[in-house]
Amino acid sequence: MVAISRAIQTGYGSEIMREQEVLKIIREQVAEAGDDAALLLFRNTYLILTTDMLHRTSDFPEGTTARTIGWRSVAVSLSDLAAMGAQPLGILLAVADPKLDEELIRGILAGARACCDSAGTRLVGGDIDRLDELTLVSTGIGEAKRPVHRYGAQSGDLVCVTGVLGRTQAALSLFATEEIARANDLFCFLPRVDWGIKLAAHATSMIDISDGLAHSLHLLARESRVGCSIEEELLPVIPDLTQAIPSASRSEASHTVASLIEAILFGGEDYELLFTLPESAIPAINPAVHYTVIGRATDGAVLIDGYKLPDRGYEH
Amino acid sequence: MVAISRAIQTGYGSEIMREQEVLKIIREQVAEAGDDAALLLFRNTYLILTTDMLHRTSDFPEGTTARTIGWRSVAVSLSDLAAMGAQPLGILLAVADPKLDEELIRGILAGARACCDSAGTRLVGGDIDRLDELTLVSTGIGEAKRPVHRYGAQSGDLVCVTGVLGRTQAALSLFATEEIARANDLFCFLPRVDWGIKLAAHATSMIDISDGLAHSLHLLARESRVGCSIEEELLPVIPDLTQAIPSASRSEASHTVASLIEAILFGGEDYELLFTLPESAIPAINPAVHYTVIGRATDGAVLIDGYKLPDRGYEH
Numbered sequence: 001m002v003a004i005s006r007a008i009q010t011g012y013g014s015e016i017m018r019e020q021e022v023l024k025i026i027r028e029q030v031a032e033a034g035d036d037a038a039l040l041l042f043r044n045t046y047l048i049l050t051t052d053m054l055h056r057t058s059d060f061p062e063g064t065t066a067r068t069i070g071w072r073s074v075a076v077s078l079s080d081l082a083a084m085g086a087q088p089l090g091i092l093l094a095v096a097d098p099k100l101d102e103e104l105i106r107g108i109l110a111g112a113r114a115c116c117d118s119a120g121t122r123l124v125g126g127d128i129d130r131l132d133e134l135t136l137v138s139t140g141i142g143e144a145k146r147p148v149h150r151y152g153a154q155s156g157d158l159v160c161v162t163g164v165l166g167r168t169q170a171a172l173s174l175f176a177t178e179e180i181a182r183a184n185d186l187f188c189f190l191p192r193v194d195w196g197i198k199l200a201a202h203a204t205s206m207i208d209i210s211d212g213l214a215h216s217l218h219l220l221a222r223e224s225r226v227g228c229s230i231e232e233e234l235l236p237v238i239p240d241l242t243q244a245i246p247s248a249s250r251s252e253a254s255h256t257v258a259s260l261i262e263a264i265l266f267g268g269e270d271y272e273l274l275f276t277l278p279e280s281a282i283p284a285i286n287p288a289v290h291y292t293v294i295g296r297a298t299d300g301a302v303l304i305d306g307y308k309l310p311d312r313g314y315e316h
Numbered sequence: 317m318v319a320i321s322r323a324i325q326t327g328y329g330s331e332i333m334r335e336q337e338v339l340k341i342i343r344e345q346v347a348e349a350g351d352d353a354a355l356l357l358f359r360n361t362y363l364i365l366t367t368d369m370l371h372r373t374s375d376f377p378e379g380t381t382a383r384t385i386g387w388r389s390v391a392v393s394l395s396d397l398a399a400m401g402a403q404p405l406g407i408l409l410a411v412a413d414p415k416l417d418e419e420l421i422r423g424i425l426a427g428a429r430a431c432c433d434s435a436g437t438r439l440v441g442g443d444i445d446r447l448d449e450l451t452l453v454s455t456g457i458g459e460a461k462r463p464v465h466r467y468g469a470q471s472g473d474l475v476c477v478t479g480v481l482g483r484t485q486a487a488l489s490l491f492a493t494e495e496i497a498r499a500n501d502l503f504c505f506l507p508r509v510d511w512g513i514k515l516a517a518h519a520t521s522m523i524d525i526s527d528g529l530a531h532s533l534h535l536l537a538r539e540s541r542v543g544c545s546i547e548e549e550l551l552p553v554i555p556d557l558t559q560a561i562p563s564a565s566r567s568e569a570s571h572t573v574a575s576l577i578e579a580i581l582f583g584g585e586d587y588e589l590l591f592t593l594p595e596s597a598i599p600a601i602n603p604a605v606h607y608t609v610i611g612r613a614t615d616g617a618v619l620i621d622g623y624k625l626p627d628r629g630y631e632h
Contacts, residue, residue, distance in 0.1 A: 049441055051408040051409075051410050053453060090356050092367040096369055124356060125353065131451065135451060
């Protein structure tokens with residue numbers, strides 16, 4: 001939530017300044033902390049609320065199926081809830097389309113329902129509208145007795161990431177080379193709701209990496225007033241992404257290797273959870289949670305292999 | 317919520333069939349009753365959720381200020397909560413604009429906040445995005461221990477409406493004649509949150525009339541399995557609307573008079589509350605609630621002055 005889309009096709013990292021300014025205006029005007037979702041104290045617990053807008057040109061490459069569109073629209077909101085350690089209570093989905101095409105709408109709703117099912121929640125309402133471009137707005141509501149914030153990381157904590165990195169970048173490569181079935185499969189990521197809930201008891205801070213790993217590390221460090229030092233060789237990369245880079249160029253040109261790590265660090269929109277926790281908490285983490293330790297929180301800057309990690313993000 | 321926009325400019329009543337079909341698909345797929353908002357049972361109370369999408373060409377005539385756009389975007393969701401008798405807990409607002417113009421965004425957020433203030437609630441979060449057309453999606457969350465549904469009206473109940481009718485139609489006329497200040501003033505309607513809460517203890521059914529009075533009467537009658545009989549002379553019409561129709565033509569041509577009552581019955585998008593209650597409950601209604609009795613629920617059809625009232629609606 002509170003993120004700004006621009007075309008996936010334009011890549012990442014360029015025109016962030018203006019968007020940051022608009023975000024700042026929103027933060028000034030809205031009763032919202034710098035978290036993945038908004039919190040409402042309600043009867044000794046917190047209601048967690050998030051809303052996300054996606055649309056055809058920015059978020060869904062040629063070849064994306066209606067089911068994938070519906071799935072992903074819901075999954076981005078569930079990922080925001082997951083990043084707070086929240087139990088989802090329900091999802092609303094507003095869909096706008098120029099033609100209100102029945103097959104498209106059916107496909108989108110089927111995908112949205114399937115994604116809700118995967119996270120043990122339900123599509124409880126929605127709105128439809130006519131608009132020149134297919135646009136979807138999903139709203140997630142969840143509950144967390146002890147929500148996990150972006151702030152809270154302590155110097156010395158381990159920095160960890162769930163799952164594997166580069167899933168969306170791999171999907172985009174596959175869409176580009178028209179390997180449509182696998183691309184859609186990768187695009188329908190499983191929101192880390194269950195892992196988020198399991199991690200909530202132990203994590204000192206958490207965020208989803210939908211803005212890219214580098215920018216998410218900076219956000220978490222800034223909110224927690226720590227630095228962090230991560231190691232490139234520890235980053236868990238999805239095999240589809242390494243395969244998507246032609247091996248010939250990988251062996252001959254260092255710039256291509258650079259573009260792999262660039263994609264991992266600065267590309268979006270992955271929906272894994274980035275979190276911190278004290279090393280002593282490791283044994284208590286439920287073994288169902290797949291995660292990798294990628295570094296440590298420090299008193300210094302945000303570093304990768306000892307070098308400053310630029311705060312370039314992917315703004316989706 | 318669960319409504320379909322089409323251009324205000326196209327008037328009302330024509331191409332409903334296709335949209336009704338799409339709505340039917342949504343209802344099939346989504347765990348949603350035919351109410352203004354979705355309900356989630358949560359800790360012995362109900363969370364009430366609603367989402368609404370508005371955009372420039374359909375919902376905001378030339379001359380609408382940024383503040384009015386923000387106000388109205390929030391007000392439509394608050395009206396849905398009001399129609400359930402819910403206490404608002406918070407509002408999320410997603411804004412998409414081609415240019416992310418700072419003045420526009422500031423104006424919209426100021427209007428949105430002012431509308432939240434008017435209903436004793438807060439803007440708690442949001443999302444921003446780039447889209448070719450200015451588009452806003454507001455999500456309201458509220459709470460009601462005893463939500464009021466569209467079903468529940470009993471034959472013999474009084475049929476009542478809050479406030480006055482024709483406010484939006486009057487505003488549209490004023491926008492058309494470039495009386496911009498008064499048009500914006502009328503367009504910033506006060507959502508009937510306080511009245512909705514006060515009515516919730518007594519009303520047997522309730523709905524907001526954003527789809528037009530006639531269609532809302534039909535929806536309420538259908539969900540409650542009753543008929544109703546209303547009287548034209550009882551309908552409380554906003555003076556701005558009668559003034560907006562040139563008095564010369566009113567006195568000479570019956571079709572112009574017809575267009576006034578047509579605007580009241582079939583035009584949108586008014587956000588007053590239509591509700592039913594037993595006559596015996598009248599003395600108990602808090603005198604702060606402004607309302608007018610316009611007819612009675614019956615065992616028959618939906619009638620106005622004894623004639624069948626067509627189920628033509630305004631779908632926003």
